[in-house]
Amino acid sequence: MKIEEAAVPFTLGKILFSRGEMPMREPYQNEPFTDFTISDRIDEFQEALRKVESELGKEYLIKIGADRIETTTKRRSINPSQTTQLVGIVSQADQALAHKAILAAAAAFDHWKRIAPSARSRMLYKAAAILRRRKHEFSAWLVYEAGKTWAEADADTAEAIDFMEYYGREMERLSERQPLVPYPGEDNELFYIPLGVGVIIPPWNFPLAIMVGMTMAAIVAGNTVVLKPASATAVIAAKFMELLEEAGLPDGVVNFLPGSGTEIGDYLVEHPLTRFICFTGSREVGLRINEKAAIVQQDQKWIKRVVAEMGGKDTIIVDEDADLDLAAEAITASAFGYAGQKCSACSRAVVLEAAYDAVIAKVIERTKLLKVGKANELSSHIGPVIDERAYFSILKYIEVGRSEGTVVYGGSKGASGGYFIEPTIIKDVEPYARISQEEIFGPVLAFIRAANFEAAIDIANNTEYGLTGAVISRDRSKLEQAREQFHVGNLYFNRKCTGALVGVQPFGGFNMSGTDSKAGGRDYLLLFMQSKVVTERF
Numbered sequence: 155m156k157i158e159e160a161a162v163p164f165t166l167g168k169i170l171f172s173r174g175e176m177p178m179r180e181p182y183q184n185e186p187f188t189d190f191t192i193s194d195r196i197d198e199f200q201e202a203l204r205k206v207e208s209e210l211g212k213e214y215l216i217k218i219g220a221d222r223i224e225t226t227t228k229r230r231s232i233n234p235s236q237t238t239q240l241v242g243i244v245s246q247a248d249q250a251l252a253h254k255a256i257l258a259a260a261a262a263f264d265h266w267k268r269i270a271p272s273a274r275s276r277m278l279y280k281a282a283a284i285l286r287r288r289k290h291e292f293s294a295w296l297v298y299e300a301g302k303t304w305a306e307a308d309a310d311t312a313e314a315i316d317f318m319e320y321y322g323r324e325m326e327r328l329s330e331r332q333p334l335v336p337y338p339g340e341d342n343e344l345f346y347i348p349l350g351v352g353v354i355i356p357p358w359n360f361p362l363a364i365m366v367g368m369t370m371a372a373i374v375a376g377n378t379v380v381l382k383p384a385s386a387t388a389v390i391a392a393k394f395m396e397l398l399e400e401a402g403l404p405d406g407v408v409n410f411l412p413g414s415g416t417e418i419g420d421y422l423v424e425h426p427l428t429r430f431i432c433f434t435g436s437r438e439v440g441l442r443i444n445e446k447a448a449i450v451q452q453d454q455k456w457i458k459r460v461v462a463e464m465g466g467k468d469t470i471i472v473d474e475d476a477d478l479d480l481a482a483e484a485i486t487a488s489a490f491g492y493a494g495q496k497c498s499a500c501s502r503a504v505v506l507e508a509a510y511d512a513v514i515a516k517v518i519e520r521t522k523l524l525k526v527g528k529a530n531e532l533s534s535h536i537g538p539v540i541d542e543r544a545y546f547s548i549l550k551y552i553e554v555g556r557s558e559g560t561v562v563y564g565g566s567k568g569a570s571g572g573y574f575i576e577p578t579i580i581k582d583v584e585p586y587a588r589i590s591q592e593e594i595f596g597p598v599l600a601f602i603r604a605a606n607f608e609a610a611i612d613i614a615n616n617t618e619y620g621l622t623g624a625v626i627s628r629d630r631s632k633l634e635q636a637r638e639q640f641h642v643g644n645l646y647f648n649r650k651c652t653g654a655l656v657g658v659q660p661f662g663g664f665n666m667s668g669t670d671s672k673a674g675g676r677d678y679l680l681l682f683m684q685s686k687v688v689t690e691r692f
């Protein structure tokens with residue numbers, strides 16, 4: 155269809171029309187973050203918190219096809235800022251229900267795969283529009299169930315909207331005729347078709363964004379899925395299921411199967427009808443899934459595809475001539491945002507000798523300004539860690555850190571009533587110490603000295619992970635050296651190493667950080683499809 159260039163475009167929702175012509179999609183852009191310095195925004199968010207607080211404690215059921223199923227085994231989801239507060243009670247699936255869920259997804263696949271890609275994309279735009287309208291409400295659930303501060307929750311919700319807007323457009327792009335080299339006397343066509351039934355296994359730390367991104371990428375590509383949410387944040391996933399229903403997604407396309415990873419995880423992965431597994435989580439579980447998925451089951455007709463994004467041990471290098479205030483800002487934000495519970499978190503600052511003491515002093519200065527407190531209070535900069543297991547594991551790592559370096563800030567648990575831990579800074583840590591190598595996933599930062607820039611790069615590359623990293627330097631030749639030698643999937647210069655934006659910084663890591671799937675990038679949807687080539691000789 156020809157779009158008149160002179161025509162005046164007008165917008166309806168996110169669709170841009172030229173008068174009298176076919177609709178044309180607005181170019182993708184990232185959802186803006188909420189400015190919580192504006193009093194109206196504060197009031198709106200507080201209202202959302204009140205609304206959600208009034209809804210805490212409800213029951214959430216499994217959904218398979220059109221059936222809602224209550225089981226006798228239930229899991230209580232609690233608020234990590236206030237462990238006496240119940241967020242919701244979630245029915246837990248067993249293996250029999252896991253089997254039923256896979257069958258329901260397989261039955262729905264026959265229909266869903268035939269829906270036009272543009273119509274599947276529209277489903278994502280619709281869901282994005284609903285989420286945008288209910289943005290603060292969803293963020294408020296993230297505050298209560300995941301312990302996210304207001305800004306972190308808002309960013310999580312914005313990223314979920316971004317994934318849907320971005321993947322919707324990506325599917326439209328990939329459903330166009332794909333370019334091939336012309337060949338005389340033949341018509342050659344390459345097009346993408348879906349894989350089949352997928353199992354989606356997200357983590358709890360981006361319980362909306364990552365769960366939405368993985369699920370919606372799979373279904374917009376024409377697959378149907380069983381979504382097994384992370385247990386700690388299953389209520390947020392249940393709220394998302396409600397949203398999908400409101401958007402009109404047919405039953406069976408996404409089957410909601412909360413349950414313990416140990417009880418149903420292996421079963422779902424090993425099921426012969428499972429065609430692919432999309433996982434984000436720890437190295438241990440990711441490797442287990444990869445191994446189980448490789449074993450061909452009876453009646454299985456395909457090689458299962460595994461997308462696994464896993465842990466990180468991320469480093470910020472500070473050069474001797476760097477802007478040290480910028481370095482301290484980048485390190486503090488990357489180490490302590492969401493209490494260090496990001497795969498991208500800076501858990502190691504490798505600083506060249508000449509800048510070492512000054513950077514530590516500046517990071518301590520900034521960290522002192524961070525208030526640890528309940529996530530629902532606007533004044534809190536750092537909320538709780540997710541649960542009791544994480545709380546004790548992180549405290550144990552701090553004890554290990556005491557024997558591997560000198561604690562120069564924090565080092566203790568925070569107030570009682572929630573899983574609070576002080577942001578902790580440990581200096582003079584050796585590059586191969588345990589707290590230099592193992593993912594702690596909490597507010598613990600190690601400082602390591604480097605004799606020169608080469609040594610700093612060697613240290614940055616000395617773990618089994620390769621997810622994010624940053625270099626703070628004014629020296630172009632060192633930035634170019636790092637561009638080539640710092641082996642991570644997402645490398646940042648002169649800024650923090652967290653906060654990748656959908657479409658702007660496709661995200662995924664090397665080595666034991668995963669399969670480098672680059673969520674939020676142009677290659678991502680291809681992981682959920684296979685291409686078919688048809689040649690007709692004239």
Ligand SMILES: NC(=O)c1ccc[n+]([C@@H]2O[C@H](COP(=O)([O-])OP(=O)(O)OC[C@H]3O[C@@H](n4cnc5c(N)ncnc54)[C@H](O)[C@@H]3O)[C@@H](O)[C@H]2O)c1
Pocket residue numbers: 355356357358359360364382383384385414415416418419420423434435436437439440442443463464465466496497498593595621661662663667668
């Ligand atoms: N690379 C990334 O993009 C990325 C993003 C977010 C989080 N992460 C990583 O995730 C981890 C934190 O998340 P987590 O604690 O939820 O990870 P986890 O591995 O403990 O759990 C992830 C998911 O796997 C499920 N699971 C557990 N055992 C299973 C089994 N045997 N079979 C199938 N599924 C099973 C869990 O229920 C959960 O839904 C950290 O290591 C973090 O670095 C990575």
Ligand SMILES: N[C@@H](CCC=O)C(=O)O
Pocket residue numbers: 359360495496497498651652653654655661
């Ligand atoms: N994509 C997020 C990290 C996700 C993992 O926890 C970031 O870039 O900070």
